[in-house]
Amino acid sequence: MRGITKRFPGVIANRAIDFEVKPGEIHALLGENGAGKTTLMNLLCGLYEPDAGEIWLKEQRVWLRSPRDAIAAGIGMVHQHFKLVEPFTVAENIVLGSNRTLLREAPKRLNLRLQRLADQYGLNIDPSAQIWQLSVGEQQRVEILKALYRQANILILDEPTAVLTPQEAQELMATLRMLASQGTAIVFISHKLNEVMAICDRVTVLRDGQAVGTIAIQDCTERSLAKMMVGREVSLFRNREDEAQTTNHKPQSASPPALAIKNLWVISDRKLPALRGLNLVIQPGEIVGLAGVDGNGQRELEEAIVGLRAIDRGEILLTGKLAHIPSDRYSMGILTEFSVAENLVLKDVQHPPFQWKGLLRINYILKHATDLVQQYLIRTPSVKTQVGKLSGGNAQKVVFARELNRDHQVLLAAQPTRGLDIGATEFVYAQLLARRDAGAAILLISTELDEILSLSDRIAVLYEGEIVGEVDRASADIHHLGLLMAGKRERARDEE
Numbered sequence: 001m002r003g004i005t006k007r008f009p010g011v012i013a014n015r016a017i018d019f020e021v022k023p024g025e026i027h028a029l030l031g032e033n034g035a036g037k038t039t040l041m042n043l044l045c046g047l048y049e050p051d052a053g054e055i056w057l058k059e060q061r062v063w064l065r066s067p068r069d070a071i072a073a074g075i076g077m078v079h080q081h082f083k084l085v086e087p088f089t090v091a092e093n094i095v096l097g098s099n100r101t102l103l104r105e106a107p108k109r110l111n112l113r114l115q116r117l118a119d120q121y122g123l124n125i126d127p128s129a130q131i132w133q134l135s136v137g138e139q140q141r142v143e144i145l146k147a148l149y150r151q152a153n154i155l156i157l158d159e160p161t162a163v164l165t166p167q168e169a170q171e172l173m174a175t176l177r178m179l180a181s182q183g184t185a186i187v188f189i190s191h192k193l194n195e196v197m198a199i200c201d202r203v204t205v206l207r208d209g210q211a212v213g214t215i216a217i218q219d220c221t222e223r224s225l226a227k228m229m230v231g232r233e234v235s236l237f238r239n240r241e242d243e244a245q246t247t248n249h250k251p252q253s254a255s256p257p258a259l260a261i262k263n264l265w266v267i268s269d270r271k272l273p274a275l276r277g278l279n280l281v282i283q284p285g286e287i288v289g290l291a292g293v294d295g296n297g298q299r300e301l302e303e304a305i306v307g308l309r310a311i312d313r314g315e316i317l318l319t320g321k322l323a324h325i326p327s328d329r330y331s332m333g334i335l336t337e338f339s340v341a342e343n344l345v346l347k348d349v350q351h352p353p354f355q356w357k358g359l360l361r362i363n364y365i366l367k368h369a370t371d372l373v374q375q376y377l378i379r380t381p382s383v384k385t386q387v388g389k390l391s392g393g394n395a396q397k398v399v400f401a402r403e404l405n406r407d408h409q410v411l412l413a414a415q416p417t418r419g420l421d422i423g424a425t426e427f428v429y430a431q432l433l434a435r436r437d438a439g440a441a442i443l444l445i446s447t448e449l450d451e452i453l454s455l456s457d458r459i460a461v462l463y464e465g466e467i468v469g470e471v472d473r474a475s476a477d478i479h480h481l482g483l484l485m486a487g488k489r490e491r492a493r494d495e496e
């Protein structure tokens with residue numbers, strides 16, 4: 001890509017960017033939220049056309065006017081937010097819109113062929129499953145398989161590990177290495193610098209729409225990359241001793257619990273018990289971290305607490321108002337067609353001060369939005385911009401800002417920093433600790449053990465729908481937690 005420029009109303013997303021990827025290389029594309037990573041790759045996969053600049057494939061200039069052109073040129077992209085059709089099967093999604101007219105192929109034969117292709121790359125998938133039944137990790141494998149089925153020799157992955165469990169991330173890395181060793185060129189977008197260091201060959205850093213440099217991985221460190229992204233020295237927030245614990249925090253244990261979950265049973269979409277007699281109590285002024293590998297009931301618990309999923313048995317007692325940062329921001333958190341300002345008042349628009357005697361007070365809504373955009377460093381051309389037009393990380397900041405700004409005593413924060421850059425993550429951590437110090441009870445659901453250890457006063461481990469262990473932050477050790485998360489309850493106890 002040479003001299004690529006792309007403008008949107010009010011923003012220059014890419015400014016004269018030069019970017020190249022070689023066959024067989026894994027090339028990281030880094031930058032803060034809103035730096036222009038997704039836009040640059042959307043140009044390469046034919047979703048947008050550049051305002052200026054050229055795209056060359058193997059010494060040949062190409063014009064990619066549609067995703068179809070890009071697919072034909074061997075470019076496949078796994079998007080930040082998947083584009084699968086829920087009621088269809090894996091196999092149907094894979095052949096959908098592809099040039100080969102295989103929809104007529106007998107489903108049995110097609111499934112077999114796909115199974116073989118999947119096995120070849122170590123992708124564990126059932127081609128006959130329907131998309132809605134799959135975990136995010138499985139859905140991502142479908143997206144990768146789809147690209148491979150279309151014989152992509154350039155594969156772009158936009159924050160692929162943000163939604164994966166550590167094990168799934170490991171598996172993905174192995175698959176990517178295998179693909180690269182067979183000559184596939186891979187572009188890997190991520191905010192996780194340790195992954196970039198582990199798997200990539202070269203790195204290109206974008207800042208504010210410009211490419212600030214391309215370097216071989218052996219010539220950089222996490223710190224130097226962070227500095228390149230931000231444009232100044234940064235402290236990598238690694239923190240727990242100094243941050244969470246120095247406050248020497250004591251929850252208000254004398255008061256009644258803010259959230260009490262008693263013997264909770266909940267059924268999953270697949271009609272299996274997702275929570276089996278879960279018990280959990282959170283006091284005001286306390287962060288309880290719920291650790292665990294994704295898929296052990298986190299999503300169902302989140303949905304049950306906010307009333308989106310029926311309770312089969314047991315009860316949830318909530319004292320005070322609830323704020324909720326949902327794990328799946330795009331289906332539960334925002335309306336992409338609505339503006340930033342509208343999304344920021346989404347849950348309170350029927351109340352004063354945003355409404356008075358049945359009339360919306362537009363100026364008040366806009367003023368409120370302007371304040372929050374400044375306070376939470378949301379990068380948007382204007383508060384009237386549609387949220388769907390923001391970068392992934394900035395859309396998440398909108399949800400975070402709205403929820404933290406609502407009056408609440410209990411905060412349910414599910415994967416609160418997923419997709420956020422280093423600076424924004426630090427900011428979110430500070431805000432959560434401040435909310436706790438102000439007396440909020442916080443349930444932090446996170447698959448990132450580092451995050452749990454950084455923030456929690458108490459840690460509970462979720463495994464197959466049950467709490468299999470609870471420890472104080474002060475006495476928590478990673479090895480013990482790891483065993484609990486793997487379901488080794490007995491051995492973990494014996495080892496103590």
Ligand SMILES: Nc1ncnc2c1ncn2[C@@H]1O[C@H](COP(=O)(O)OP(=O)(O)OP(=O)(O)O)[C@@H](O)[C@H]1O
Pocket residue numbers: 008009011012013031032033034035036037038039040379380381388389390391392393394419
């Ligand atoms: N379809 C669009 N319409 C208008 N503006 C857009 C559109 N897509 C992206 N932008 C703007 O372009 C800029 C770059 O966004 P982009 O999504 O490329 O960032 P990113 O580096 O991928 O960030 P993140 O890490 O948050 O995903 C942002 O200011 C964003 O608001």
Ligand SMILES: [Mg+2]
Pocket residue numbers: 037038039080158391392393
């Ligand atoms: Mg992005």
